[in-house]
Amino acid sequence: MVLRNPGAKEIAAALDERSGEIFRRIVETYLTSGEPLGSRNLSRLLPMALSPASVRNVMSDLEDLGLIYSPHVSAGRLPTQTGLRFFVDAFMQVGNLSPEDRASIDRHVRRDDHTQPVDTLLTEASQMLSGMSRGAGLVITAKADPVLKHVEFIRLAPTKALAVLVGEHDQVENRIIELPAGVTSSQLTEAANFLNAHLAGQTIAEVRAQLEKVKLTVRGELDALSQDLVERGLAIWSGNEGDEKPARLIVRGRANLLEGLEGAEDIDRLRMLFDDLEKKDSMIELLDLAESGPGVRIFIGSENKLFSLSGSSLIVAPYRDGEDRIVGAVGVIGPTRLNYSRIVPMVDYTAQLMSRLSR
Known part of the structure; x- marks a missing residue:
């Protein structure tokens, strides 16, 4: 660290x-x-x-x-x-994590099988950090690019359909697309069958990488209206953000930060902090802070503009996937008189555990 x-x-x-x-x-x-x-x-x-x-x-x-x-x-x-x-x-001596703290983290941050939703794991990690630190537990995860398991088109109106994307862990994402004029229900089914045959088992990023090849295959196998429908769907998906920006922020234990506050002004500053945290730019900034140095990072009060008004401290560490890419961060927000020497190894170990579970 x-x-x-x-x-x-x-x-x-x-x-x-x-x-x-x-x-x-x-x-x-x-x-x-x-x-x-x-x-x-x-x-x-x-x-x-x-x-x-x-x-x-x-x-x-x-x-x-x-x-x-x-x-x-x-x-x-x-x-x-x-x-x-x-x-x-x-002056601060950062000790080893106590056996009791290690056992508590292991008990809460675990994934018994890969069918368990990732959000459940993230929420557990955030709740655990909050309970053990008496601060607010924070988990940021970069936007996932799930492997597609199934695609379906559902007609909503003569010229609109709902494209339903189901991921390998049963994540569901819905997107509305414009239908080509005159498309029939059988052509909706045909287009979905084509996509399931050619794209299932790949991520949307992988689909983007082979768009031209897929379009050539479309033209050889489908009629004009079905071609148009498939290409409209591919265009919608290819327009999805390709960069890895944080899209999910989980904070548990906000009430812990209210302890010791005096007056409406302190509470308003804290409310402003959490309002700012919910903004995408702030989530990106938090992840950038975690990436800016190896191991655990400590930011006290005005050292970070997000926390300058509330006078809070942040202890944060990144976690990585199997390819050693930073895919999120875990941390604790609290008053400046946090028990730093205890919380630093706690956050460090949780980040290591999240890295193992993300592989």
Whole structure:
């Protein structure tokens, strides 16, 4: 997992053992309780003997570095977003997944047989991540290009028909096509039989790759109206997006993010985040974030524009298919005081498991 930020080295050079320990205690208290830590309580926690006044001097230096801040006068200190990023990069120890967490993920993210709908697997993964992290579990999957099992035309009107495409795992996709003038019911059946004979067992992408060959075969085997019908159907399918863009976003556990929010303004910011997440461009951006580096990626607050208003953090990792192509991502959205050291290996293992199940 690649978690290190180059800027961490410069900040680390400015900290001695004492200031590093004080900073670590402030962040760990925040991640555990969400509360600021004051100099008097902090002096009692330190392994070295320091008076509250000496602790306050170190705190002042940490504030000058932009690592901590005081939420109000006479309060203790909290980490800034810069401080959280530095802590994650320089101090956080990412341990191994506990046997209990591993068993829970294995129990929820499993595919007993290939007839199980993929959506069920994705929903289970999202729900599991939410429950284990107490954040919102997120799964993005790239648009599938299913293998065609059966094609059928159903007349809707004299000049319109419904093309029904059934995939190998019984996925069903419906598309409306214009009918050639004068086409009969028997020609609809003939065209469907032709497509089933020549195209079944292939993906739509594979059909696109051999369009010209199929059209030549059409002209040799069918009458003019049936030819027209088949070519209209092929044109509709060939116009389908050929690139692998995310088309499915599953988020579970949104209610977890409402805990600890204060006032309508915080709730509105969170609502705006989920509204943005539903947009296709945002899904593409999330998948691009997962692709932008190896392993697990951590984005804290305003480091990503999607989360800048809500002040949330994102931990995300890609998963791959049998040809090592990134086909989706799994992750957790939560407040900035997530338990990063526990959730990072959780997301990492879930992504590895999803990769095995996608092959």
